[in-house]
Amino acid sequence: FKMPDSWSARTLIAPQIDRSKTSFEQTDQFLHMGVVRETADGLIVRGARMLATMGPTADEVIVYNLPGLKPGDERHAMMFAVPIDTKGVRLICREPFDEGASNSFDHPLASRFEEADALLVFDDVLVPWDRVFLHGNVTIANAMYPDTNLRNHTAHQTGTRGIVKLQTAIGVAIAVAEAVKASQFLHVQEMLGECIGSLELAKSCIVRAEVEFETTPAGGVRASLTPLQTLRGFLPRAYPRVIEVLQTIGAGGLLMMPTAADFASPIAADVEKYYQGADGMAAKERIALYKLAWDLAGEAFGMRQMQYERYYAGDPVRIVAGNYLAYEGRAELRSMVDRALALAGDPTKTKH
DSSP, X not given: OOOOSSOEEEEOBOOSSOTTSOGGGSSSTTSBOEEEEEOSSEEEEXXXXXXXXXXXXXXXXXXXXXXXXXXXXXXXXXXXXXXXXOTTEEXXXXXXXXXXXXXXXXXXXXXXXXXXXXXXXXXXXXXXXXXXXXXXXXXXXXXXXXXXXXXXXXXXXXXXXXXXXXXXXXXXXXXXXXXXXXGGSHHHHHHHHHHHHHHHHHHHHHHHHHHTOEEOTTSOEEOXXXXXXXXXXXXXXXXXXXXXXXXXXXXXXGGOOXXXXXXXXXXXXXXXXXXXXXXXXXXXXXXXXXXXXXXXXXXXXXXXXXXXXXXXXXXXXXXXXXXXXXXXXXXXXXXXXXXXXXXXXXXXXXXX
16 A cells, blocks of 8 residues: 555534534634634634544645534635644544554554544634635535535545445455355355345445436536435445444454464464364464454454444435435325325225
């Protein structure tokens, strides 16, 4: 894996302080990041934003809003980008799951793919005018995400990324089941079949979004939103279920794996003997597989991935409810009900 030469983190939402109140209603008007004042050189901004994944290693941070701002939130309606080392920008990071010292055999994912998550604090940061894309307009700030290509493109990216994670987790679950011949049992086959069904449904949403593309007012094309939003509501349920299946199939075996160091210790012969798998699978191969499974389904790294998946695209309850509210096919569905009711006829005129 090679890091890009330069890249940007993003931060979209306010810190979780009092979620019953909008930004301007908080006890401190700059708990949620907002504009302190305008100057000839640019905006002075103060307050906090989350969740800046990989913020500490990024070159820049892009700040914008998701829909939901209310009248009165004008000072919090903005979109801009600044270098991460801009004066006044601070990052408060969670404890890392791997600090670079973990053995890659024992922690194959965490040792390679740990992503720092951080709260960004803006302490009267100057944002030059040429870095300000939007400022002070709640209506435009709320419309920026749904009324541009951003929503469709990020939804497509969300789905594609989620499918790869599903494929990885399902592949590990299948490998764990086959390593000890648990795959012969009907209930295990049923669970794995459920996981495969979830994967195929997810892939179908992507294909349908591409085949039934939308044409933009400017004449361009983009993946259609309805199947992508359906997938956004599906993945937060599907991925944790796959992890649950992996935990169930791995059972107690996930909890008792020795370490890489044990292969060069006095108990090496016991490890080779008692940790082998079915059909002559070597202990080293089986242990490596179960370490991978535990990194994904048991360790802090894997639990972060599952929590991240649940809320990657926002509140899954709101997403699914929004699918109902925004569904353009409701009229067609109701017309089918009306036609069915019409077949019943008038009860006062119906012959028995």
